[in-house]
Amino acid sequence: MPEVELRDIMKRFGNVTASSDINLKIADGEYVTILGPSGCGKTTLIRMIAGIIEPTEGKVFIGGKDMEGVPIEERDIGYVFQNIALFPHLTALGNVSYGPIVKDMDRKEAEEVPRRYLELVRLLDRMAMFPNELSGGEQQKVSLARALASGARLLLLDEPLSALDARVRMDLRYELRRITKDLRLTVVHVTHDQEEAMTVSDRIVLMRNGRIVETNTPELLYLQPKDLFTANFIGETNFLEGAVREVLEDRTLVELRDGTVVEARSSQFGSGDAVVLSIRPERVHPASEGLRSVVRNITYMGTYIRIAVETDSEDRVNFDVSTSEDRDYNIGDRVDLIWSKRSGMLYPRPPEGVSEAIKLE
Ligand SMILES: Nc1ncnc2c1ncn2[C@@H]1O[C@H](COP(=O)(O)OP(=O)(O)OP(=O)(O)O)[C@@H](O)[C@H]1O
Ligand SMILES: [Mg+2]
Numbered sequence: 001m002p003e004v005e006l007r008d009i010m011k012r013f014g015n016v017t018a019s020s021d022i023n024l025k026i027a028d029g030e031y032v033t034i035l036g037p038s039g040c041g042k043t044t045l046i047r048m049i050a051g052i053i054e055p056t057e058g059k060v061f062i063g064g065k066d067m068e069g070v071p072i073e074e075r076d077i078g079y080v081f082q083n084i085a086l087f088p089h090l091t092a093l094g095n096v097s098y099g100p101i102v103k104d105m106d107r108k109e110a111e112e113v114p115r116r117y118l119e120l121v122r123l124l125d126r127m128a129m130f131p132n133e134l135s136g137g138e139q140q141k142v143s144l145a146r147a148l149a150s151g152a153r154l155l156l157l158d159e160p161l162s163a164l165d166a167r168v169r170m171d172l173r174y175e176l177r178r179i180t181k182d183l184r185l186t187v188v189h190v191t192h193d194q195e196e197a198m199t200v201s202d203r204i205v206l207m208r209n210g211r212i213v214e215t216n217t218p219e220l221l222y223l224q225p226k227d228l229f230t231a232n233f234i235g236e237t238n239f240l241e242g243a244v245r246e247v248l249e250d251r252t253l254v255e256l257r258d259g260t261v262v263e264a265r266s267s268q269f270g271s272g273d274a275v276v277l278s279i280r281p282e283r284v285h286p287a288s289e290g291l292r293s294v295v296r297n298i299t300y301m302g303t304y305i306r307i308a309v310e311t312d313s314e315d316r317v318n319f320d321v322s323t324s325e326d327r328d329y330n331i332g333d334r335v336d337l338i339w340s341k342r343s344g345m346l347y348p349r350p351p352e353g354v355s356e357a358i359k360l361e
Contacts, residue, residue, distance in 0.1 A: 009058035036207035078147030099150030117145035258313035264344035283343035284319035290338035
């Protein structure tokens with residue numbers, strides 16, 4: 001069964017280190033996404049699992065077997081390449097049929113299976129077309145159907161939905177998860193889209209600069225990120241710098257730069273520690289008394305209104321109010337903000353500064 005293990009992986013291209021200290025175990029049947037900004041090493045990682053490139057140091061195991069020297073065609077994987085790479089001399093149907101045919105399925109199955117997957121990606125009516133007659137998004141769908149139809153138990157998907165329209169992308173996310181769970185496949189899905197990662201994965205591996213920052217379920221990465229970079233990359237958040245003023249049994253009081261005291265959940269910090277408070281926009285609410293600020297910008301988002309304020313300590317804070325709320329907001333209005341003590345997360349203030357610590361590079 002295709003569980004995947006990456007052990008102490010390092011990959012260097014000349015003087016560029018594309019991966020370092022990679023240790024990761026992916027269980028049989030698990031759906032894992034590799035998430036991170038452009039250039040952080042996602043494709044490099046998936047290529048090493050596939051055997052397209054070898055790690056400089058460390059080992060890849062699939063199904064418990066050391067993959068050193070094992071070529072891609074012997075690893076039993078379905079692969080969607082970031083740059084699509086269909087066989088140009090084969091039609092859409094020919095491309096999708098390629099796997100089942102080389103795998104010696106019985107004839108009836110080899111005819112049925114590719115059509116089933118082309119139907120899934122809604123391209124049955126294009127099956128006689130050649131890649132150069134298909135749009136970029138259609139080619140990507142053929143590529144996905146080909147990977148699914150290959151019969152491989154391990155799928156490696158490198159940005160498989162990036163060329164599709166937002167609406168289609170959303171539909172296919174759900175389909176992809178449903179099918180791979182039905183077939184009990186192990187999936188490693190690379191994306192730089194955090195929303196895509198949140199909706200398809202059992203677990204997200206968040207990368208930055210060739211390293212794994214944090215690995216967890218979508219929910220825990222969102223609710224309890226261990227790192228400032230994660231708090232910023234997964235969802236949206238506000239950062240407020242300050243120092244711990246007092247540690248109480250059920251909460252921590254943090255003094256901001258202008259002397260305002262705000263609440264965070266109880267923490268490992270002691271009085272006087274320099275900290276950064278992270279608070280999600282949906283957790284911040286207007287109140288009669290709280291963090292004092294002035295409205296600077298108002299954006300209508302459909303189901304909610306995003307309000308950007310500047311606090312008296314000159315921090316920018318975003319918060320959301322429901323479109324159905326009665327109160328009107330105008331630029332220049334004064335507003336006081338509060339949040340529940342449970343929703344403010346505390347981090348040590350990074351010596352290099354917050355913007356450096358969350359930079360996408
Ligand atoms: N064959 C190569 N030769 C030299 N450098 C490479 C090679 N492949 C990747 N790199 C470098 O390794 C780093 C990671 O590249 P990689 O393609 O893994 O990033 P990525 O996370 O997939 O980015 P994107 O989201 O843009 O696809 C980059 O700095 C890239 O320039
Ligand atoms: Mg890539």
